[in-house]
Amino acid sequence: MSERYQVPPGVEIATQWAWRLLVIGAAGLAGIWLLRYFxxxxxxxxxxxxxxxxxxxxxxxxxxxxxxxxxxxxxxxxxxxxxxxxxxxxxxxxxxxxxxxxxxxxxxxxxxxxxxxxxxxxxxxxxxxxxxxxxxxDSIASSDTTLLSxxxxxxxxxxxxxxxxxxxxxxxxxxxxxxxxxxxxxxxxFPRAARDQVDSSGHTAWISLTAFVRATVLVAFTDAVGIAVGAWLLGVPLTFAIGVLVFLGAFIPIIGALLSGMVAVLVALVAQGPWTALFMLIIVVAVQQVESHVLQPFLMGRLVRVHPLAIILAIGAGVTVAGIVGALIAVPLAACLNGVVRHLVSSAREYQDEPEPDTPFEPPEPLGR
Structure with missing residues (x-):
């Protein structure tokens, strides 16, 4: 007997994907809510x-x-x-x-x-x-309550x-x-059957996190020294404070050191005038170019291989969820997830490619008379 209602295979596959994606999205939102609540x-x-x-x-x-x-x-x-x-x-x-x-x-x-x-x-x-x-x-005078709050x-x-x-x-x-x-x-x-995978994935994530943090510290230190020395040579005040700000800002890749470097440009503009600010801007851009094209590829290497687009998206998501702290944590989290996914995919491929053990040939039992 033919079915009364026939669902096209494409619609069936799409619905199966849809409810699974909805469950994953709901779990992700619940996890984000818990992290924000605590x-x-x-x-x-x-x-x-x-x-x-x-x-x-x-x-x-x-x-x-x-x-x-x-x-x-x-x-x-x-x-x-x-x-x-x-x-x-x-x-x-x-x-x-x-x-x-x-x-x-x-x-x-x-x-x-x-x-x-x-x-x-x-x-x-x-x-x-x-x-x-x-x-x-008048605006400042009328905002006493706001200031108190x-x-x-x-x-x-x-x-x-x-x-x-x-x-x-x-x-x-x-x-x-x-x-x-x-x-x-x-x-x-975790369940006993999953403990080996969880343990190996955790060690992979830790290796990625360790490599990322140490490389980021070296990059941040280089940015801070380069911009602070440039500010000192130009006679810009607060050179050490600028260096510390750049060091902390560099923990947010791509945009952190650039934004904190703009503070040095503003201080140079206020303290020394537009020409000094222009030279300070040139120094900031030069330091950023050295970081992007020399330090980051050399220090990160293949161990922490995260695409720049993924970094930008991770920073945007982190800012949306938890502000500056989210932007600080988002990129290391993306690096860890990237390492874990690559590890699991590699483990699954090795498991699939593993040859089946050879079994000795056993002759069939003779038929009874």
Whole structure:
């Protein structure tokens, strides 16, 4: 008997793909929602993983020299804290000593802009400029409530940052000290048949993450030194602060160091004028070209092979989900996923290509009489 309703094969295949994609999308959205809901925990844990990938070899090196694992971990964590707070102290000291000079340059720059607005192609009158300044003052004066609410939001954010800092600190310590046991416990949560694949995929992801973080640190350091030295040669103030900003911004590939380098151009424009800003822009672009065409291919190599389009899409998705922190974490996550997918595909291909074991020929049983 023929079927009453016949579904074309193309529609059947499309519906099968559709409901599977819907389930995958729903699971992805649920995972993103959970990460955002527990962002006060998930973000510090992600930062701790990045720090662990950067410093775990130092702990292993100290342990190989005869120090206990616990003492080696303490030494590395204390060194990280000293480096972090020392960098912040140097930036704060430079800001405090050069802020007065920079403030005067800003005032002079505003005066020059006002003169240009009056005598340049805009041909604005004193009354128009005065009206704009008065409206800006009125806006600032009428936003007391907004400023108070923003101050409260800043206070809440600072509290979250402090809490996240200590979570990341303690997580980094235990990842460095007892990371193998923690990973073994995670693998044991999976079904027994999948544990080998989970364990090998995790090690592949860790290798990709370690290579990515170390290469990114070297690239960021090179960007920071190049742009900071260029700013120092041009006489731009706040050179160390600019270098630190470029170093942190370079952890967002492709766009991070460029955007932070634009801050150096703006400081040069305010402090030294347009010609110095132009030379500063040339230095920033030159450093970026060296990074893109020499450092990135040489340091990343084939181990962390992520297409630039995938990096841009990952950064956009990270910004959409979690802002600046999402942009910071998105690219290492994409590198890990890329390594895991390549590993699983390679494992599946090897399994398919593996020849079946030869079985000896057995003659058939003789027929009974």
């Amino acid at each position: 962002s006060e925990i998930s973000v510090p844990i992600a930062v701790a993983l990045l720090g662990t990938a950067l410093t775990v070899d130092a702990v292993n090196w100290l342990q190989a020299r005869g120090l206990p694992r616990l003492l080696s971990t303490f030494i590395v964590v204390i060194f990280m804290l000293v480096a972090f707070f020392g960098m912040l102290a140097l930036v704060g000291q430079q800001l405090s000593t050069q802020a007065t000079e920079l403030r005067g340059n800003v005032v002079d720059g505003i005066t020059q802009v006002q003169d240009w607005a009056e005598t340049g192609p805009l041909d604005l009158s004193d009354s128009q400029i005065k009206d704009w300044v008065d409206s800006a003052k 923003r101050a409260g939001a800043v206070g809440t954010t600072v509290t979250h940052v402090v809490a996240g800092f200590f979570i990341a600190l303690f997580a980094s310590f235990f990842f460095l000290y007892d990371g193998n046991r923690i990973w073994s416990w995670v693998v044991a949560l």
